[in-house]
Amino acid sequence: MAFTFFPGKRQEDVCTIAFYNLENLFDTRNDPRKLDDDFTPKGFKKWTPKRYRNKLRKLSRTISRLGGKTSSHPPVLVGLAELENKKVIHDLLGMPALRKKGYRFVHYDSPDERGIDTALLYHPAHFSVTSSKRIPLYVDNTDGKRDATRDILYVRGDLHGEDLHVFVNHWPSRRDGETITAYKRLEAANTILKEMKKIEKDIRSPNYIIMGDFNDGPTDKSIMHLVAEADLHNPMGSLHTANSGSANYRNRWSLFDQILLSKTFFNHSAGHHSFAHAGIFDDHLLKEWHGRYRGIPFRTYVGKKYLGGHSDHFPVYVQLRYSKKVG
Incomplete structure (x- = not known):
């Protein structure tokens, strides 16, 4: 599903920026520092090298196709969530669909107890990194103990000569209840707002791209607060309907995966x-084809049952048109 101004052809001056939750992209090795035992050959999921390679192949093909109907280039930037470490990124980029694309990436290990992180893939022919850092998200659980959740990834870079500030997010989940955990996601929004104020002390009208799995939709308090306080535009709002979204839980569509833009765009x-x-990007190859779950994302697992799909999320993307300087 898409909202577009294109006449329906691939264009040289259009670049794609995407986000994709990979649904637990773990390698098959047991890391004693992480709660990754389920994703080992002898673990609960029976996560074998064959299954791992199958998932890498499907994810890499999907990433390579993002925006391909309207842009002549592979995606310029791709934010990723739910990946275990640098090794899985290298393995992903080593698959045939991406091997010759030349992607590089930015990644930091996060304190998440399961060891899942975020990362940013970038195409160096279009984007160069000038700085990056991880931004800790300090939130406590209701029992007063620190929630070991994902950091926010910040990357500053040059996109075709234009300065860009990118935030890649995977905000705290709703596992313990939507309402009871809402304060965590609101704190994540405020953490980004604080970083933006620091940036704006030195830069007038920065170009912001804030992407991620926010575990909140376009009309939830945390997203509305971030959009309003930072004067952002959320092009994803119109894409969420009763029959469409980026993920589906209990036959209900959500659009937690979003890309927010500053109005400088x-x-x-x-x-x-x-x-x-x-x-x-809800291509039919990424969907369940049959039965009661027909049309929803074709996921890798349901509980311990292996399905062999891509992810329980569809990727989302925006496209930007670059107006070249004359002379």
């Missing part, structure tokens, strides 16, 4: 990138 003058398109 509505500058259509030469030398700037402007917003052109937003979409959910």
Whole structure:
């Protein structure tokens, strides 16, 4: 599903920026520092090298195709969530669909107790990294103990000569209940807002891209707060309906996967990138084909049952059109 201004052809001046929750991309080795025992050959999931390679192949093909109907380039930036370590990123980029694309990545280990992190893939022909860091998210559980959750990944870089500030997120889950955990996601929004204020002390009207699995939808308090306080645009809002989203739980669609943009991306003058398109990449190859779950994301596991699918999330993306300077 997509919201678009394109005439339906691939264009040279269009670049794709995407986000994809990979649904537990673990390697098969047991890391004693992490709660990854389930994702080993003898673990609960019986996660074998064959299953691992199958998932890598499917994920890499999906990433390579993002935005391909309207852009002549592979995705310029791809934010990732639910990956275990640098090894799985190297393995992903080593698959045939991505091997010759030349992607590089930014990744930091996070304090998440299961060891799942975020990362940013970038295409060096279009984007160069000038700085990066992990931003800790300090939130406590209701019992007063620190929640060992994912950091926020911050990357600053140059996109075709234009300065860009990217935040990649995987906010605290709703596992213990939507309402009771809402304060954690609100704190995540405030953490980003604090970082933005630091940036804006030195830079006038920065270009922001804030992407991730926020575990909240476009109309939830944390997202509405972030959008309002930072004066952002959320092109994903119109994509969420009763029959569409990026994930489906108990026959209910959600759009927790989103990409938010600063309003600087509505500058259509030469030398700037402007917003052109937003979409959910819900290609039929990523869906269940039969039965009661027909049409929802074709996931890797349901409980301990191996299905062999891609992920329980569809990727989301935006596309920007670059207006070249004349002369």
